[in-house]
Amino acid sequence: MKYHKITLLFSILMILLTSNIASAITEGEVYTFSVTQTETYEIKSLKDGDLGRSSEEIFEYEISLEIIDVDEKENVLTYEMLVGVWAYSSPEVYNDTLSLNATEAGKNLFRIYASYNTKESGTEFLQSVRISNNFGLFTSTDWEEFNQGVSYAIDKDKTLYYGSDITFEDLLDEAVSYELMGEKTVADAQDKLDTDKKLKYEFVFDFSGAVTYSYYDEKDEETKYYDYDVYELSLSVEYDNDGVLSNSKMITKTEVITDSAVITSLEIFEISTDGLSGFIAGVPGFEMPIVILAIAIPLISKKLVSRFYLKI
Amino acid sequence: MKKIKITTEIIFILLLINTINTSGASVPWQEGDMYSYTGTSEYEYTTTKLDGELSSYLREYEKNVQEFTIDNIDETDELIDLEMIRNNGELYVNDGFSYNSTRFGTNMLNFELEGFDGKYQFFYVYLDFNYFLNPDNFDSLNKQAKLSYEEYLDEELENGTTFEDLLDEADSLDFMGAKTAADAADEFTDDRFEWTFEIDLTSVLEYPIENDVDDIKWYNYDKYIAKSHLEYDKDGVLQSYSIYVETSVTTNDYEIKLKLEEKLFSGTGAIASLTAPGFELYSVLSLFIAIPVLRRFRKEEIL
Numbered sequence: 300m301k302y303h304k305i306t307l308l309f310s311i312l313m314i315l316l317t318s319n320i321a322s323a324i325t326e327g328e329v330y331t332f333s334v335t336q337t338e339t340y341e342i343k344s345l346k347d348g349d350l351g352r353s354s355e356e357i358f359e360y361e362i363s364l365e366i367i368d369v370d371e372k373e374n375v376l377t378y379e380m381l382v383g384v385w386a387y388s389s390p391e392v393y394n395d396t397l398s399l400n401a402t403e404a405g406k407n408l409f410r411i412y413a414s415y416n417t418k419e420s421g422t423e424f425l426q427s428v429r430i431s432n433n434f435g436l437f438t439s440t441d442w443e444e445f446n447q448g449v450s451y452a453i454d455k456d457k458t459l460y461y462g463s464d465i466t467f468e469d470l471l472d473e474a475v476s477y478e479l480m481g482e483k484t485v486a487d488a489q490d491k492l493d494t495d496k497k498l499k500y501e502f503v504f505d506f507s508g509a510v511t512y513s514y515y516d517e518k519d520e521e522t523k524y525y526d527y528d529v530y531e532l533s534l535s536v537e538y539d540n541d542g543v544l545s546n547s548k549m550i551t552k553t554e555v556i557t558d559s560a561v562i563t564s565l566e567i568f569e570i571s572t573d574g575l576s577g578f579i580a581g582v583p584g585f586e587m588p589i590v591i592l593a594i595a596i597p598l599i600s601k602k603l604v605s606r607f608y609l610k611i
Numbered sequence: 612m613k614k615i616k617i618t619t620e621i622i623f624i625l626l627l628i629n630t631i632n633t634s635g636a637s638v639p640w641q642e643g644d645m646y647s648y649t650g651t652s653e654y655e656y657t658t659t660k661l662d663g664e665l666s667s668y669l670r671e672y673e674k675n676v677q678e679f680t681i682d683n684i685d686e687t688d689e690l691i692d693l694e695m696i697r698n699n700g701e702l703y704v705n706d707g708f709s710y711n712s713t714r715f716g717t718n719m720l721n722f723e724l725e726g727f728d729g730k731y732q733f734f735y736v737y738l739d740f741n742y743f744l745n746p747d748n749f750d751s752l753n754k755q756a757k758l759s760y761e762e763y764l765d766e767e768l769e770n771g772t773t774f775e776d777l778l779d780e781a782d783s784l785d786f787m788g789a790k791t792a793a794d795a796a797d798e799f800t801d802d803r804f805e806w807t808f809e810i811d812l813t814s815v816l817e818y819p820i821e822n823d824v825d826d827i828k829w830y831n832y833d834k835y836i837a838k839s840h841l842e843y844d845k846d847g848v849l850q851s852y853s854i855y856v857e858t859s860v861t862t863n864d865y866e867i868k869l870k871l872e873e874k875l876f877s878g879t880g881a882i883a884s885l886t887a888p889g890f891e892l893y894s895v896l897s898l899f900i901a902i903p904v905l906r907r908f909r910k911e912e913i914l
Contacts, residue, residue, distance in 0.1 A: 381665035383658025560700020
């Protein structure tokens, strides 16, 4: 696997509210969210079983957000958020207003991306599948509207990209298995969403064997292709009764065996309101990975970028 | 207005230490010998707004393990080739590491000040892995060495701060137990294989807060402590290396705390344990440092 680069966008902090959330979320209230991302990556040589390379990266942050104003008439929320930036940049309080809409919040809950590529032979192959983490931290307590948005997000005829003719159903056809809201079909999942109840929103996909790993072999001067032996994705999102995100977890797990090595990766992305779990101080004993992590804070012009790369 | 961002670099280096043999003697390590190193880096950054509940907290932890074998030794040119593994799992040879111990001088440990506008925000210790280590040569402390500057301070370099200046200004220091720079110099002896440095620069450095593009206000730190530790065994094998920085500053609006720690140790576990076969038998040992956790503050224009 080539180094993959994950960019965390603070834009997940975009808040989507409907007017009736005003009763639950009031001016002056401060909400704190904890975000933890763990990436592990390990390579073991098949030619010389002793040789390997591994890395683990744990990145976590906690951020508090104060509601400055809830304007029900204009359907606009104003908040403040402190963004601390080390080094020669100052911390600053970020202010913004957000439009509020429950259906949009539901639509943003789930989005899946697939990228395709073409081999020299002309054959098209599935290169990667990712789930978006751009769901809102707040949502309307109008669960009927919210669920309708989610239902739209998983519609089987929905195309994956604007301008693409590949539908969600096309992608599902490639999966070994999947579950949407605990159901085996889109129709059953949509039936379940067709209620006014708040639900636990869960999506699980197994694309093992369907996604292809590739890299350019400099010695043989050709690109080599291997199907992933494991390629699993899942997302679960829960809101509390006030429409505040209480827990979300996204997991991506892969393993591929090439002619020369076993390459495994595991990524876990979690948001919760429970606070950070103390930390795995020291973290002795794990046997994993090499990862590149880039943190972007596009909300502000000043950035904190921490880059890990190998000079070989 | 120059600014700095943090960059973590991972570089692959060979450290060769020859404490007994003279140059040209046959090297005791062999092709096929395997080594492993583990590097960790961790930093924690907390900002709290003084006049409210807003705060932000960020922590990053990284651990990397690399294993390699010696692929070839060229004793004529004193070069060594290492076989390791690429990120795509292919084996490859990273060749041409020199183990010519005479190239190493006294600059392995670098002390660096960084700042702008004639003031300094950071003090940092890092190992310069571009040199190869021979502990025999590591016997002096160059107190007249100019500390590194940002480029735009180069014009001031002639009159710039020396390491000795910094030691004089420090609130306190502890180098291998010595509390003064003069005493510390005596600690750099041929039979020393472990060096520890701790320096308190709380009242020396300042923290800049930008009010707008052209207006910087500098604040005194509440705390600024930097530590470094480097240890070899008596055969000259690196056992561990660490750097540590802890700072705290209170500005008009914020309390800002930072902790940073980076380590490198032999082996693949939490406790340094040599896993290479026959490792302890050699009087001259080669070390490959997979992740020398070199975190530097670099300036960069940020719009």
